[in-house]
Amino acid sequence: MMAVVKDRNRRRRPRSTLDSRGAASLYQNCLLSLLSPRYKDLWKRLPSLIFHSTNFQTYKKLTNFISNVLSLCDFSISLHALDFKRDLAHLTPHILKIIVDYAISHNVQWLGLFVAGDIAQIPPSMFSCHTLTHLKLCIYPK
Numbered sequence: 001m002m003a004v005v006k007d008r009n010r011r012r013r014p015r016s017t018l019d020s021r022g023a024a025s026l027y028q029n030c031l032l033s034l035l036s037p038r039y040k041d042l043w044k045r046l047p048s049l050i051f052h053s054t055n056f057q058t059y060k061k062l063t064n065f066i067s068n069v070l071s072l073c074d075f076s077i078s079l080h081a082l083d084f085k086r087d088l089a090h091l092t093p094h095i096l097k098i099i100v101d102y103a104i105s106h107n108v109q110w111l112g113l114f115v116a117g118d119i120a121q122i123p124p125s126m127f128s129c130h131t132l133t134h135l136k137l138c139i140y141p142k
Contacts, residue, residue, distance in 0.1 A: 044073050047080040051099070053087050062086075063095050070102045078131075079106035085114040093121045104129045112136040 049069070056062040082103045084096075096115060100123045103111055109131055115121070119139055126132070 041074075045077050046073075047077060048082070049073075049079065050083045052083075052085045053089065054085075059090060063092075066095065066099065070098065073106075075106075077106070079103055079108045081110035081112075082108055083110075083112040085112070086116065089116060091115050091117060091121075093117075096121055097123050100126050104132075107131040110134040114138045114140075116140045116142050118142075 051062070051066055051069075053059075053062050056065065079102075082099070084099050096113075096117075100111075100113075104125055108129065111126070111129075111132055111134070113122070113136070115138070117139060122137070122139070126135075
């Protein structure tokens, strides 16, 4: 989606909605989604997801949140980026598989995984994903 903006010389130039003004606008729209019913599903169409465990008090809250978000996202939208970070703490291979499978099934291009565990926990399907162009993989020992 492109927007047209006039610069100081009064010329019209296209601007990507992903620049800083676009990001601020998206943030405002997300805030509005809390207030206005017509924006309530806006978050379901976001092309980037970030899950960091430091934002959750318990592991159960983290896994419930991730499961709910992934099950409610718009399945027709390709996923540009998914970033998952679980600090040096317990992570079941099951939840990691859910995250990776979701990313692959939504044509992820950028994937970041920061987890404690073993390389064997990483689903092998991730390494054969054709749409993946950037992988940042950090595995810390338990």
